[in-house]
Amino acid sequence: EPNRLLFQGVQRLYSADWDRPWGDEKPHSTMVFIGIQLPEDKIRAAFAGLRK
Numbered sequence: 001e002p003n004r005l006l007f008q009g010v011q012r013l014y015s016a017d018w019d020r021p022w023g024d025e026k027p028h029s030t031m032v033f034i035g036i037q038l039p040e041d042k043i044r045a046a047f048a049g050l051r052k
Helices: 040-050
Strands: 003-010 013-021
Antiparallel strands (some): 003 013
């Protein structure tokens, strides 16, 4: 797609909207988790397991 897809979610609420064009930037994905005392090692391990 020529435009970024911005996906946001909080608990069971979420939305997806087309954002600005990628332009010259290589398309990529970024995930951000916001919380208190999140188990970073467990989250990273769970996502790493999905790549197998």
